Amino acid sequence: MLPPDTLDDIRSRIEDNRRIGYPHAKSLLDNAGLNKLQVMADLARKKQVGERVSFINNYHLYYTNICIWGCKFCAFSRRPSAPDAYAKTTDDIAEEISQAGSDVSEVRVTGGINPKLDLNYYKRLLSCIRDRLPKVHIEAFAPTEVAFMAYKSNLSVSEVLLELKNAGLGSLTSGGAEIFNPELRKKLCPRKTSIAGWISITKTAHRMGIPSNASILFGHLETHDDWLDHLFTLRRLQDETGGFNSFVPLCFLPANTEMDYCPQADFSEVLRMIAISRVVLDNFKHIKFLWIYYGSRRIKEVLKFGANDLAGTANEKYKGVARSARSGSPASISRQELVSIIKDCRRLPVERGKLYEEKYVCH
Numbered sequence: 001m002l003p004p005d006t007l008d009d010i011r012s013r014i015e016d017n018r019r020i021g022y023p024h025a026k027s028l029l030d031n032a033g034l035n036k037l038q039v040m041a042d043l044a045r046k047k048q049v050g051e052r053v054s055f056i057n058n059y060h061l062y063y064t065n066i067c068i069w070g071c072k073f074c075a076f077s078r079r080p081s082a083p084d085a086y087a088k089t090t091d092d093i094a095e096e097i098s099q100a101g102s103d104v105s106e107v108r109v110t111g112g113i114n115p116k117l118d119l120n121y122y123k124r125l126l127s128c129i130r131d132r133l134p135k136v137h138i139e140a141f142a143p144t145e146v147a148f149m150a151y152k153s154n155l156s157v158s159e160v161l162l163e164l165k166n167a168g169l170g171s172l173t174s175g176g177a178e179i180f181n182p183e184l185r186k187k188l189c190p191r192k193t194s195i196a197g198w199i200s201i202t203k204t205a206h207r208m209g210i211p212s213n214a215s216i217l218f219g220h221l222e223t224h225d226d227w228l229d230h231l232f233t234l235r236r237l238q239d240e241t242g243g244f245n246s247f248v249p250l251c252f253l254p255a256n257t258e259m260d261y262c263p264q265a266d267f268s269e270v271l272r273m274i275a276i277s278r279v280v281l282d283n284f285k286h287i288k289f290l291w292i293y294y295g296s297r298r299i300k301e302v303l304k305f306g307a308n309d310l311a312g313t314a315n316e317k318y319k320g321v322a323r324s325a326r327s328g329s330p331a332s333i334s335r336q337e338l339v340s341i342i343k344d345c346r347r348l349p350v351e352r353g354k355l356y357e358e359k360y361v362c363h
């Protein structure tokens with residue numbers, strides 16, 4: 001049970017735009033019922049971003065599913081010899097992008113750690129998108145992918161980022177953060193870039209004017225204390241650089257992974273995560289809900305718990321991380337459907353542009 005005076009203190013801090021410290025956040029997460037947590041998160045959402053709910057018309061491009069890092073929670077990656085492994089050529093990508101639609105505002109690019117691809121390939125990939133869709137924003141590559149590019153090309157991270165930026169990179173994706181607890185990271189993804197590496201690459205990108213996004217992978221072996229450590233680390237980092245566009249909570253989907261013995265977390269845990277991230281991350285304007293992980297039917301619930309961005313229309317031609325793990329979601333959602341769901345929640349739908357600026361209010 002959360003003592004009433006603690007809850008009152010948290011409420012008045014949110015109302016007065018004062019920070020919630022670790023002890024209050026821990027108390028709220030450990031002791032408050034879902035209803036009380038929802039009320040605090042919704043209050044924080046109203047104070048921080050008001051009634052607007054944003055989304056973008058985007059396209060998800062996967063350039064390769066070959067990966068040598070073998071994270072235990074991953075349903076997307078394939079060994080190079082797997083029958084369904086692929087690495088797209090730039091001609092394949094050019095053709096795919098030509099079919100993506102000229103009204104797309106963002107192309108989101110992700111893939112595995114494929115040792116056969118070099119920096120020239122990544123630059124050609126970006127140029128190929130930019131040549132076909134010159135106005136589009138390219139959100140591409142996680143800091144972990146950048147780390148591998150630097151290692152493989154024997155260049156510094158800043159040299160790699162500069163080359164990518166000149167080729168069209170607009171921002172980095174939210175991938176690779178997973179969970180910051182080093183012991184868990186060793187168990188789940190021992191080959192992946194360390195937390196210190198992820199943070200250092202993120203800081204370098206922000207210093208160079210390349211924004212990024214942050215995520216957490218939860219619902220596996222972690223504890224609520226791990227959630228808080230992760231969130232407070234991100235809050236400090238955002239205080240320092242101001243370079244994050246959004247926070248993206250990702251619930252682990254066990255199907256088709258090495259950890260398929262884990263039970264799938266209950267959706268109430270997703271709601272708790274979204275709520276506590278809204279309360280703690282007072283310097284992240286956008287708490288993003290990736291509907292493709294959970295299905296659009298969940299959107300109405302998460303909007304009550306502090307989320308204010310619904311990512312994009314997706315338009316996946318190939319299966320990404322979520323659908324590889326049988327999320328059950330379709331490959332895309334129409335603008336009209338998103339607008340209608342948002343309006344049903346009595347919130348204001350906003351189609352956003354490349355860096356979260358408002359393009360249209362969808363009346």
Ligand code: SF4
Pocket residue numbers: 067068069070071074075076077111112113189192
């Ligand atoms: S999560 Fe990323 S790095 Fe890890 S195995 Fe999957 S594709 Fe590779």
